[in-house]
Amino acid sequence: MGTGVGFAGTISVALLFLIKVLFVLFIIGLVAGIAVAIKNYLFTEEDVQKAKNAFLGKKTAKAKEKCPLCDKEVECGWKICPYCGQELTCSCCGENVKEVENV
Numbered sequence: 001m002g003t004g005v006g007f008a009g010t011i012s013v014a015l016l017f018l019i020k021v022l023f024v025l026f027i028i029g030l031v032a033g034i035a036v037a038i039k040n041y042l043f044t045e046e047d048v049q050k051a052k053n054a055f056l057g058k059k060t061a062k063a064k065e066k067c068p069l070c071d072k073e074v075e076c077g078w079k080i081c082p083y084c085g086q087e088l089t090c091s092c093c094g095e096n097v098k099e100v101e102n103v
Contacts, residue, residue, distance in 0.1 A: 039048065064073045069086035078088055 067074050067081040067086050070084040072083045074081055
């Protein structure tokens, strides 16, 4: 007469352990899949690059232009020069704005 669990008890313990391991792997895979889906479908490549640069401490170089009146650097998208008040038109097509090369 044995007081041990026996062979059937050992198998059930092993199966419970295997179920726990598989459950943990499933959760890890699910979280990784959700992260990839969010990265691919929610953010653009530009957003991902900005986030990587912010995390790594890198600053993204903004395109610069020159004011046609005072010839000082202004950022793309500005409508008025902050130095002289000159109206800057259409930074997309470059009308009335001189391009400056980033160095």
